[in-house]
Amino acid sequence: MYPEDLKYNEEHTWLRLEGPSKGRVGITQFAQEQLKEVVFIELPETGTEVVHMDPFGVIESVKATNDLYSPVTGIVTEVNDALKDEPGIVNRDPYGEGWMIVVEFNDPNEPNALMTATEYKSLIEG
Numbered sequence: 001m002y003p004e005d006l007k008y009n010e011e012h013t014w015l016r017l018e019g020p021s022k023g024r025v026g027i028t029q030f031a032q033e034q035l036k037e038v039v040f041i042e043l044p045e046t047g048t049e050v051v052h053m054d055p056f057g058v059i060e061s062v063k064a065t066n067d068l069y070s071p072v073t074g075i076v077t078e079v080n081d082a083l084k085d086e087p088g089i090v091n092r093d094p095y096g097e098g099w100m101i102v103v104e105f106n107d108p109n110e111p112n113a114l115m116t117a118t119e120y121k122s123l124i125e126g
Contacts, residue, residue: 001029002121003095007114009053010123011069014095021108025071026099027059027090030124035061038087043068043100048076050103052110057100059090071114074105 006014007023012031015023032038040060050056055067056076080099083089090098105111115123 002117004117006117007071007111008120009069009071009114013069013071015071015111015114017111022102022104023072023111024099025101025103026094027068029094032091032094035059036063037061038090041083041087043079043083044076046076046079050074050076068100072103072105072110074103076101077104078102
């Protein structure tokens with residue numbers, strides 16, 4: 001349920017490394033389950049700077065509206081435009097087609113501060 005190859009933050013966002021300073025970002029299975037049916041996602045444009053643990057977008061469900069928090073600081077190089085027309089992809093496939101942005105991050109060591117899958121699981125199971 002929480003892939004071992006990902007890094008996690010306490011705001012339920014994951015980072016999949018795709019090189020020494022690049023990573024794909026999305027929300028966790030836990031987050032999408034808490035939200036229930038996702039109906040709208042607002043994401044930044046390519047070229048936008050995101051900051052570690054600052055909001056980079058908004059996700060809205062039938063239950064609540066929440067900010068999306070960046071796991072790293074850097075520049076957005078890709079945005080999953082499919083989520084504009086079909087935000088429910090996040091519910092069906094949060095670790096695959098439901099990814100949100102790709103970030104070229106400034107500090108290649110920054111992901112080391114994020115949680116492992118085991119640490120994240122401990123956080124949510126409290």
